[in-house]
Amino acid sequence: MPLAVVGMADCGWSADPSAVLITYALGSCIGVTVYDPVARVGGMLHYMLPESSIDTAKAAKNPFMFADTGLPLLFRRTLEMGAxxxxxxxxxxxxxxxxxxxxxxxxxxxxxxxxxxxxxxxGVLVQSEDVGGSGSRTLRMELVSGRCSIRTGTGEEKELGSACGARPKGGEPCLSRC
Structure with a gap:
């Protein structure tokens, strides 16, 4: 499995089903994963600040530093890859x-x-989240299955939502390729 590290104020994408995207040291920063379980493509953003208006020069140099400039690029690129x-x-x-x-x-x-x-x-819904508190987190996403996991600063590891992201209603089976 190729491991792609997404740094602070950075973004990564992949259409390689064997890829694993990971980002470290999510304190006040936020990590966002976007995954299409059918196309098996996904991306990850690690942004530091909410609004690019804080420093437009920095936003122009690195749009991934901010939520309002990084998120649209994350979604655009993931959709361009077939999501x-x-x-x-x-x-x-x-x-x-x-x-x-x-x-x-x-x-x-x-x-x-x-x-x-x-x-x-x-109009985008969040399938699952692990936010707040006072500790750091590592976020990892496997594109083969869409599985996301969180590792806390204390070493605890837990899955973040269901692997395929299915939202079953009334017991309907998951139909994606997870």
Missing amino acids: QKHRLVVRIAGGSQVLDPNGVFSIGKRNYAALRKILWKA
Whole structure:
């Protein structure tokens, strides 16, 4: 399995079903995964700040630093690789309150609020999330199955939502290739 590390203020995509996307050190930053279980393509964004208006020069150099400029690029590229919007499975992690014990800046909360607003406006639902708290997380997505997992700073690992992202109704079986 080729491992693709998505750094801070960065984004990665793949159409290789054997690829694994991973990002480390999600504190107040937020990691977003987008996956199409039929096309088996996906992407991951690790953004640091909610709005590019904070520093438009930095946003022009690195749009992945901000939610409002990075998210559209994540979705656009994933759709260009063959994903369909109605099949997208979106998962998010991060948004902790770190290095700000008194909540003066609340970057994690602001990052999360910006993300939810952008997704709501785009009509995109979040399948699962692991946000808030005060610890760091590592987010990992396997494209062969769409499985996402979180590893906390204490070493605890847990799955983030169902592997295929199916949202069964009334016991209907999962029909994707997971």
